[in-house]
Amino acid sequence: MSKWPKHVTIKEVGPRDGLQNEPTVIATEDKIVWINQLSKTGLTYIEITSFVHPKWIPQLADAFDVATNIERVPGVTYAALVPNQKGLEKALAAQVDEVSVFMSASETHNRKNINKSIDDTYSVLAEVVHEAKSAPKTVRGYLSAVFGCPYEGAVSVDQVISVSEKLFEMGIDELSFGDTIGVANPRQVEKVLDSLLKRFPKEKLAMHFHDTRGTALANVLVSLEMGITTFDSSLGGLGGCPYAPGASGNVATDDLLYMLCGMNISTGVDREQLTEAALFIQNKIGRTLNSHHLLAISSCCS
Amino acid sequence: MSKWPKHVTIKEVGPRDGLQNEPTVIATEDKIVWINQLSKTGLTYIEITSFVHPKWIPQLADAFDVATNIERVPGVTYAALVPNQKGLEKALAAQVDEVSVFMSASETHNRKNINKSIDDTYSVLAEVVHEAKSAPKTVRGYLSAVFGCPYEGAVSVDQVISVSEKLFEMGIDELSFGDTIGVANPRQVEKVLDSLLKRFPKEKLAMHFHDTRGTALANVLVSLEMGITTFDSSLGGLGGCPYAPGASGNVATDDLLYMLCGMNISTGVDREQLTEAALFIQNKIGRTLNSHHLLAISSCCS
Numbered sequence: 005m006s007k008w009p010k011h012v013t014i015k016e017v018g019p020r021d022g023l024q025n026e027p028t029v030i031a032t033e034d035k036i037v038w039i040n041q042l043s044k045t046g047l048t049y050i051e052i053t054s055f056v057h058p059k060w061i062p063q064l065a066d067a068f069d070v071a072t073n074i075e076r077v078p079g080v081t082y083a084a085l086v087p088n089q090k091g092l093e094k095a096l097a098a099q100v101d102e103v104s105v106f107m108s109a110s111e112t113h114n115r116k117n118i119n120k121s122i123d124d125t126y127s128v129l130a131e132v133v134h135e136a137k138s139a140p141k142t143v144r145g146y147l148s149a150v151f152g153c154p155y156e157g158a159v160s161v162d163q164v165i166s167v168s169e170k171l172f173e174m175g176i177d178e179l180s181f182g183d184t185i186g187v188a189n190p191r192q193v194e195k196v197l198d199s200l201l202k203r204f205p206k207e208k209l210a211m212h213f214h215d216t217r218g219t220a221l222a223n224v225l226v227s228l229e230m231g232i233t234t235f236d237s238s239l240g241g242l243g244g245c246p247y248a249p250g251a252s253g254n255v256a257t258d259d260l261l262y263m264l265c266g267m268n269i270s271t272g273v274d275r276e277q278l279t280e281a282a283l284f285i286q287n288k289i290g291r292t293l294n295s296h297h298l299l300a301i302s303s304c305c306s
Numbered sequence: 307m308s309k310w311p312k313h314v315t316i317k318e319v320g321p322r323d324g325l326q327n328e329p330t331v332i333a334t335e336d337k338i339v340w341i342n343q344l345s346k347t348g349l350t351y352i353e354i355t356s357f358v359h360p361k362w363i364p365q366l367a368d369a370f371d372v373a374t375n376i377e378r379v380p381g382v383t384y385a386a387l388v389p390n391q392k393g394l395e396k397a398l399a400a401q402v403d404e405v406s407v408f409m410s411a412s413e414t415h416n417r418k419n420i421n422k423s424i425d426d427t428y429s430v431l432a433e434v435v436h437e438a439k440s441a442p443k444t445v446r447g448y449l450s451a452v453f454g455c456p457y458e459g460a461v462s463v464d465q466v467i468s469v470s471e472k473l474f475e476m477g478i479d480e481l482s483f484g485d486t487i488g489v490a491n492p493r494q495v496e497k498v499l500d501s502l503l504k505r506f507p508k509e510k511l512a513m514h515f516h517d518t519r520g521t522a523l524a525n526v527l528v529s530l531e532m533g534i535t536t537f538d539s540s541l542g543g544l545g546g547c548p549y550a551p552g553a554s555g556n557v558a559t560d561d562l563l564y565m566l567c568g569m570n571i572s573t574g575v576d577r578e579q580l581t582e583a584a585l586f587i588q589n590k591i592g593r594t595l596n597s598h599h600l601l602a603i604s605s606c607c608s
Contacts, residue, residue, distance in 0.1 A: 186602075189568030190527055191568065191570065192568060217565075217599060218523055218558070219564070221524040222526070222527045222565060225528065252598065262520070263491050263492070263520075263521050266490075266493065268493065296518060300488075
């Protein structure tokens, strides 16, 4: 029974990756209450916001207020996404513990999202990473479209490796591999991880799955078998399609925790307190969120 | 890469297990059109109906008409559920290829569902199995609440083994192990299968997962790794909670097929034709069904 690890770190990305896709604007004070609840669940990592220009993500325009008004619980890393130098300056002023930079493994997806070629993105990120490391802060990278691109379709493993190498050369501490459109399957995850693990230490790799086609937890399972112990997730599946109940984005923290708890893999996260936090934000969003867990407890048939 | 099998048999239970939970009554001629579509997808096994008393499941009151009016495609096994001797007689008169009998691994669940103790159920099923085998027909067994009971909670592996032994002694050809309330996790599946595989040949075992908590495909994955190659599923996730979109019952055939195709595990099932059949029945049901696949293609965000 040694094929699964004993402990997994869950990195909660709901306040950033989840909320940024929600059309219902959540009040700053509600975000603060919610993040304070999350801080008490036993989660050790919360990505609390993104310091992007409010023009792009109005939902997160209160990044500075959120970051400076939450209660910082010792042992919890409070991270924020930064797209560039300007974002980094604000994040540092707000005294976040860690910053995240992001780019795509797909040329077209990168151009559509960041408005730059992959090559032109490197120099921007290198500067951000350098400054952040001098602050000194730890830096996380997000690589999106690792398992497929909405524009290009397949993304080659060589391309994933090549971009990953550049990011690690810049000095990032961890890289999170995103199945942005939720197309990955376990054999593909095994194949990609097999290549990655030949080049990078597993402690520096995190997986970021979406459950769009129902494969997220199967992909987590095969990642566990490959030795990965860090997973991103979003409470309640926040960030799924707001107009189609059940149409999932990020794998839900509560679903991930259900599986890991059942498998006796420790996470340090308390399920009851997590459910309380899920119900709080669900109430503020004003509709049943997309996690299987929340759908099951809100359903007549469970 | 030999830890996953090359071929999997999908047993489509939508017309029986799916429809029986749907409040929208589907017209007999629509069921026939739908089953005829399913017959052309490459599926080799379709559970088309249940010969239970119409008082219990009005949706399937047309069992005889459905069974006798569908086109029988060579190579496809058309099966039906039978609860007792009377149901068996009707099923035999309708010339189904295989019959299924069912009971629960949990005493309370068995009493609530069948109105008999587990011990009293054996004699009823033994007679049905004996008659069916003399017909001669193959017989499939369904064992429900294998991974947890809505009334009793945990169900012991010893109890599962004990009931399974009785059923195999009666002469059933295959036994399908149901996670009726969708609570199973991969470690539990591994544990239960480990015990089962010590006693029964893997060719006689099928898994029947529900996706209520999002773990169905992860449970399929670990079953594949244990050597299981037969899985039940319901097209479109038919049979989930009709009042909570996304709240899943049976794992969806289209979600299962998505994962298996991506993993290069052959099933013989054509995804396009299967999607056509899914859209047909979704249209008749009149709401977006619960499979991730159908939610993704109906969503703005996929």
